[in-house]
Amino acid sequence: MRLSTQDILKKVRKIEIKSRGLSNNIFAGEYHTRFKGRGMTFSEVRNYQYGDDTRTIDWNVTARYNQPFIKLYEEERELTVMLLIDVSGSTIFGTEDKFKREQIAEIAAVLAFSAIQNNDKVGVLFFSDKIERYIPAKKGKSHILRIIRELLSFEAKGKGTDVAVALKYLTNAQKRRCTTFVISDFVSPDFDKALSIANNKHDVVALQVYDHRETEIPNVGILKVKDAETGEYYWVNTANKKVREQYSEWWNNFQNNTIRLFKQKKVDFVNIRTDEDYVFALQNLFKQRAGK
Secondary structure, three states: OOOOHHHHHHHHHHHHHHHHHHHHHHHHHHHHHHOOOOEEEEEEEEEOOOOOOHHHEOHHHHHHHOOOEEEEEEEEOOOEEEEEEEOOHHHOOOOOOOOHHHHHHHHHHHHHHHHHHOOOEEEEEEEOOOEEEEEEEEOOHHHHHHHHHHHHHOOOOOOOOOHHHHHHHHHHHOOOOOEEEEEEOOOOOOOHHHHHHHHHHOEEEEEEEEOHHHOOOOOOOEEEEEOOOOOOEEEEEOOOHHHHHHHHHHHHHHHHHHHHHHHHOOOEEEEEEOOOOHHHHHHHHHHHOOOO
16 A cells, blocks of 8 residues: 555545544543553642541651641553554455545544644554554644654564464553553454453553454455465455355354453443444444443
8 A cells, every 4th residue: 555645645634634623523522531541649748637547647747747637649640552554465345435544543543643732742553463663642633744754654574463463562562551542453363361461451452443344255256366365366265155154154253253252351342333423433432441
């Protein structure tokens, strides 16, 4: 998916306008309430009042003034948000008006602009079947635009997808707890163990992006198809009902197993098609997190 510099800048600008509008008008409050900070930080002390938790008494101040004082805390709002973004060969696919890579870029942009509106830092990890690029978390609009620009123009060295590689890197590289959005189609070798370890340390959220043509094969006769991740070509007789049924069965099993895995690991999960409006899906994601 090689684009000219002018095309990339146009796409970046278009995504920026759309994403900032959505994060300003729809997601700002939702994001703030559904994604919490690292914990509680000390704010001030005040006199002890009847009913206060005695565990919050500040014994040093109490001894100094010879009357009980308690510590007050407030939520430490600032988050570090990490975007783990699949840039494998399979993301350069789409049968509607956009590739999966473009849908991923828009979703990542909305999340990133929502984050910086709340004064959070945003970092990104591009991965295929290897770590392609790591951009440390920073604040600011120019940083977000750089992420979008690189995502649209990035040419991965690896073609396959290995989610475990990305999760392991996150666990080792990110020392403090962060909120992590993994955006991928999740057609990957097993990443069960890596997901458990990462989600114990961080708050992991999974967003699956796929094209509706990946769910079934249409009856259009004999087709020559290319595997975007291996580069191999295959002849497929789509007129054969058994072939179509076997593929549909594979997709349904894959999707059910993916959903089951995230549910078992207590990881919030949404799936988004390239021809669907991702706004509704993201709103559902935020609702899932109510009470967390």
